Amino acid sequence: MRAEGAAWRLTQDYCLDAPGPTPVEDIAMDRGVLCLEANLTGCLARLVRKGNRGIIRTKAGIREDGRRRFAIGHELGHWFLHEKESQVFVCTAEQMRDYKGSPTEVEANIFASELLMPTFLFRPLAADATPCLQTVSGLANTFNTSLTATGMKFVELSRHECALVLSTNGKVEWAKQNGNRSGLRFEKGMLLHEGSLARYLTERGGKSGPSVVEPDAWITENWYERRLEVTEESWHFDEYDSVVTLLVLTDSDEPREEDMIEHYECKSRGLRT
Ligand SMILES: [Zn+2]
Structure with missing residues (x-):
């Protein structure tokens, strides 16, 4: 304050x-x-x-x-x-x-x-903006700030549930997220999951667009048992050998696999689910 x-x-x-x-x-x-x-x-x-x-x-x-x-x-x-x-x-x-x-x-x-x-100047541009790295990059140009500092501010003020992660050589350096109901957990030095785009780009370079990935690629503990859809966008930067990742979490309407199994088991026993 x-x-x-x-x-x-x-x-x-x-x-x-x-x-x-x-x-x-x-x-x-x-x-x-x-x-x-x-x-x-x-x-x-x-x-x-x-x-x-x-x-x-x-x-x-x-x-x-x-x-x-x-x-x-x-x-x-x-x-x-x-x-x-x-x-x-x-x-x-x-x-x-x-x-x-x-x-x-x-x-x-x-x-x-x-x-x-x-x-008071940033929030009106960020709060309801599409949560993607192009948005963050545009804000960085507007304020002449770095992509990472801008991304941290964006995550802080966005109404979307999201997280910014910086990884170097395939390991998490730091992360910032808004809210903590998702099971996203980051520790410095944590290896990127092989199912993440960030891991893929660490090895090959380049940039991805926002893409839905398996929640397991980023979520280690789903404490609240939410049905989550995880959208990942990652950009690799050769000069730092680092990847900047923006994760956006939304509640999915799709039932989880284990719920489907439970549903069919109950149905086969004549129970309602
Ligand atoms: Zn200082």
């Missing part, structure tokens, strides 16, 4: 009232923080504060502008929220997708996400 509130106040201060790229460097400069690129090793960005002046350095050569902008947003989160904690922050790519661990890193990520993709 604190991080979202601080980012929201900036959107009001700088009159960000239409969907588009948030001018993070301009906001930083106006608040006394200079943004530079540098040959950093072992981290993606660094913030150094001296009184009411600061410098944010981002690693030179970050391929995606959206990723660089998220790094600046993350360091601005430390700038606005964590003056008492430290005057220097050195942040890795892993910390910039941390939404569960260190409270300061989580806050900086929430701040960056909210500053770059203000909820």
Whole structure:
């Protein structure tokens, strides 16, 4: 709440009232923080504060502008929220997708996400939009943000039950899902199921469209015994050897196989089902 509130106040201060790229460097400069690129090793960005002046350095050569902008947003989160904690922050790519661990890193990520993709501007475009990676990609272009950061925001605000998964070399790196009634369970390092498109594309590359897959490809424990239809869309990125996957879950009208067996067994015994 604190991080979202601080980012929201900036959107009001700088009159960000239409969907588009948030001018993070301009906001930083106006608040006394200079943004530079540098040959950093072992981290993606660094913030150094001296009184009411600061410098944010981002690693030179970050391929995606959206990723660089998220790094600046993350360091601005430390700038606005964590003056008492430290005057220097050195942040890795892993910390910039941390939404569960260190409270300061989580806050900086929430701040960056909210500053770059203000909820009041993002939600109207995402809530009822078709849940697919083309939609996410379009939103990433609108806000000049990375596909993964945009996908996480999309999952958070979509009315559809969905999850975003990033896997590298056939193993899950991280995942974000809305709701938890499906039996989707992700752990870092978990091997992709051989029935998933993500596994297929890890070996062959390329992109899939949204396709219905066997629920077992992703659902390990169907706690609520729902009849689910799982639609998977996966895109492989050669430069990272990673696959971004969007899963959409819907309740299926089709009876499950075990229910059919039970139905016929009961029928053969003259019982109603
Ligand atoms: Zn950080």
